[in-house]
Amino acid sequence: MLISLFLFWAMPAVGDKVDDEVMINLAWDSGCFNCHDVHKTLRGPAWLDVAERYRGDDTAFERLVVKVREGGSGNWGTVSMSPNRRVPMEDIHTLVAWLLTLEE
Template identity: 80%
Template sequence: MDDEAMIDLAWDSGCMNCHDVDRSLRGPAWLDVAERYRDDDEAFERLVETVREGGSGNWGDERMTPNRRVPMEDIRTLVGWLLELESEQEE
């Protein structure tokens, strides 16, 4: 997946208001999410659900707001992309 296109989709979807690829904002950095869930075969569906419906408790006290206005296809695309992210140190 093209990183630039995924970042554009994330901006258009409102994700970048709370997240960044490599640093924590209101929500966790996506590299941290990828690191935590990389070897979890069930993480993809759980994360898609969390993005869609919102959630809390996995990364501190901050609540993730639901993103129901974002098309499910876009959520699935973004979650799939972020789970494959690797920091330059890991490569």
């Protein structure tokens, strides 16, 4: 958990386009865009919608890391999220932390 908190607080500012580009590339490399988009709902919810739903929820980071890693359903309708066990935990932590900072 300490690593998760460190990664969350160590994240660079999202307003910096270079950092956004790095995160987008990591998301592509991790296969996230097979089901998600930043702005629109595909098979899974838009990341801006996820960020809005969980903004201010202090427990969201850990719950979303588990959801991304293990998969599941029920939070965004009937479509289930596939597990992502091939994606390194460090990358999942980094991406979830970044996703939670997104704003329109």
